[in-house]
Amino acid sequence: MSWQVNYVLAYIAEEPGMSAQHVRGELIRIKAKNQPDVLAAISAANKIDAATAASYREKYPEMDFLCGYRKTCVWPGDTIEYLQSAGIGWGSAGTLTSAALDGAANTASHKTYFFSDRLLRQYGRVQKLLREYDRIYRITLKTGTILRIGMIADYEPNANAVRSLWDEFGPVDIVWNINPNGSPSPEAIDAGAELGCEVVKWEELKGRLRTA
Structure with missing residues (x-):
């Protein structure tokens, strides 16, 4: 049994109202009270x-x-599209356990980015949205302006978080700190300015989208 499967089994064993067992290879079966069983493959891949x-x-x-x-x-956009079209949920271990408890494993998406994804899709000024990665979007506004947006979920992103996003995924116009409880540090904002992008929260992003 692989190390990541062992870790997930131990993690689920601590969750109330849930149990899990190894099926074969990287596949486990999760049982949650009053919900259908969930068969999940556990990957240790970085991408x-x-x-x-x-x-x-x-x-x-x-x-x-x-x-x-x-x-x-990291989950590229074509991976997300493939899994969604196949009726397979995707995301982190936390996403998996939440989805199993809700009975929504087949339609679940990464809980870190779920609400931010919905905000962008429901925002009236967005005409077209392309999800390049789980945390990178290319949006076309009704004005015709195209913006590339990167998401950081840290409580208080620092300069290194901004630079790492830029280095790994390429230039963005906006870095969106999606953690609802935190705010980007002054160093993160300065790092964004040096790179040529803004580092913002949702209210600031809405203002940027209104005027772009």
């Missing part, structure tokens, strides 16, 4: 591309959810 997701589906055709165990796991 799950569409080919990797397809290989998991081929290996475990019965799976309901694909879990990227590592906190740093």
Whole structure:
């Protein structure tokens, strides 16, 4: 049994109202009170591309959810589209347990970015939205302006968080600190200015989208 499967089994064992068992390979079965069983594949990959997701589906055709165990796991947009079209949930271990408790494993998406994704999709000035990665969006506004937005979920993003996002995913116009309880540090804002982007919270982002 792989190390990430062991960790997830131990994690679920501490969750009230849930239990889990190893099925085979990287596949586990989760039981939650008054909900259908969930079959989840647990990956230790740092990045799950569409080919990797397809290989998991081929290996475990019965799976309901694909879990990227590592906190740093990156999900490209075509992977997300592939899994959603196949009726397979995706995201972190926390997303998996929440989805199992809600009975929504097959439609679940990464809980870190779920509400921010919905805010962008529901914002009236957005005409077109392309999700390049779980945390990177290219949006076209009704004015025709195109903006590339990167999300950081840290409580108080520092300069390194902003630079790391830029280095890993390329230039963005806006870095959006999506943690509802925190705010970007002055150093993060300064780092964004040096790179040529703004570092903002949702209210500031809405203002930027209104005037872009």
